[in-house]
Amino acid sequence: MSQSRPQIHLDTSLGYLLKQAASALRTAMEDVLRPLGMTITHYSCLELLAQRPGSTNSELARGTFVTRQSMNVLLQALERDGEVVRPADAAVGKALPTRLTPVGRRRLDEASAAVRSVEARMLSGLTDAEQSAAFTALTSMVRSLRAAPDASA
Numbered sequence: 333m334s335q336s337r338p339q340i341h342l343d344t345s346l347g348y349l350l351k352q353a354a355s356a357l358r359t360a361m362e363d364v365l366r367p368l369g370m371t372i373t374h375y376s377c378l379e380l381l382a383q384r385p386g387s388t389n390s391e392l393a394r395g396t397f398v399t400r401q402s403m404n405v406l407l408q409a410l411e412r413d414g415e416v417v418r419p420a421d422a423a424v425g426k427a428l429p430t431r432l433t434p435v436g437r438r439r440l441d442e443a444s445a446a447v448r449s450v451e452a453r454m455l456s457g458l459t460d461a462e463q464s465a466a467f468t469a470l471t472s473m474v475r476s477l478r479a480a481p482d483a484s485a
Contacts, residue, residue: 350473357454364446368439373398375447377406378432378440381416386429415439 342348361372376396387395393403398420407430410416415436418428434441455463 355368357450360450360453361447362449365443368443370439370443373402373406374410375443376439377403377410378415378436378443381430381432382437382440385431388427388429393429410436450480 335368335461340348361375365372365375377392380395384391384395389403389407390400392407393400396403398406405433407416407418411418413435414433416430417433418430458466
């Protein structure tokens with residue numbers, strides 16, 4: 333006697349489609365960043381620092397979806413290459429606030445243009461209203477998934 337269990341149908345699964353979109357976006361971003369000598373994490377780190385100067389290793393790791401250890405290795409390389417600066421010693425605690433250098437800003441500007449072209453290509457088939465609706469829907473999905481699971485579900 334076989335038990336029937338609900339199955340996810342890949343052709344109609346929104347979760348599967350989101351994963352496909354994320355994978356396609358990642359591939360397209362890698363393709364435009366690679367010639368610039370950057371990874372997505374490298375670009376994301378610079379972008380976060382431009383928008384949140386003085387971010388710590390932990391904040392950058394969370395914002396780029398990598399471990400603190402991986403971020404520390406990246407920051408050491410970026411510091412060595414002159415793209416970021418960190419104080420030698422922490423003013424308070426252990427956190428070393430990181431800032432972009434002019435070199436890092438120039439590298440970010442070049443990478444941002446490349447990434448914007450990918451996003452423009454991704455959204456090219458959508459009207460402004462559809463883009464707004466997609467943004468609202470995705471924001472709601474993220475919020476729902478980050479909320480505590482409903483015990484009654």
